[in-house]
Amino acid sequence: MKNFEYKKLKYRYVKIWKNNWKIGFFIKKNNILINEGASSINYSQQCFEGIKSYLFKKKVFNLKLNLNSNRFQKSCKILLMPIINLFCFINLIKLLSILNYYYIPNNKIGFLYMRPLMLGISKNIGVKTSKKFFLTIFCTPLFIKFNLLNIKSIFSKRIIDNYGHYKIGANYITNIVNSYYIKKFNFDDYIHVNNNYFEEIGTSNFIIYKKKKIISPNNKNILPGINKFSFLYFFKFKKKYLNLKVNFNKISNAKKIISCGTAAYYKSINIILYRNKILKYKKMFFNSLINYYLKRTYVKNYNNKR
Helix, strand or coil: CCCECCCCCCCEEEEEECCCECCCEEECCCCCCCCCCEHHHHHCCEEECCEEEEEECCEEEECCHHHHHHHHHHHHHHCCCCCCCHHHHHHHHHHHHHHCHHHCCECCCEEEEEEEEEEECCECCCCCCCCCEEEEEEEEEEECCCCEEEEEEECCCCCCCCCCCCCEHHHHHHHHHHHHHHHHHCCCEEEEEECCEEEEECCEEEEEEECCEEEEECCCCCCCCHHHHHHHHHCCCCCEEEECCCCHHHHHCCCEEEEEECCCEEEEEEEEEECCEEEECCCCHHHHHHHHHHHHHHHHHHHHHC
């Protein structure tokens, strides 16, 4: 199986909103039947989240569940969608991870990736918000691969300025198109460049190690990645900077670059091709920091639950 692809697991959760939330169910059926005039299909009124569950000493833990839950609420709010109660949402995630317990990979090779997805589903051909919404939370195994990537940067920016901060479907159409064309030229990924400033690597945030400093860009076009901020917070006693803008000078003088996303987790960058200039990153010290962080994260989460 590939490191990240859909696989039908035994249970998922579904719930309908029409003026208020109806009773939800854990079901085995994985197909969704919605009207062709639904606002999610015609006008991208939909959002989702990515949450990871893992096993440590045969117990189930969820990484940064509170942060993912808050980000999901923010995405729903910006798209005029109903907000699900945080307490209810967190308990649903925990229950679903237990129901799919036997599908959770060993923490050394992967996670159980859980995707809450909310869709506008009422018959609505006009450009307006839906009156009926569908929430589903489904799971699939996620396997980690620490590969070196060859990156080509392209001049690509979000369709809607300042909305990259939210995890909504409309932001990902550029990723689908760019990924299709970039892989034809044997590159692994691409960089979002906006007015000569580097923002994201594909669907992931990126972190730079330069002169014993940890640097990462941050603005309203960049999704506030849970993994990125967890990593930066973990090394709070080190010198680190959250820059508003990262230009070519910072990229070219960096010792090491990694990308981090919910599904991609952490990937090490090998080569970047930018405006016919090839940048290579060989120093592996930053990789040892990642491994140290991952090891301590598991132990810390486990000890906090005891």
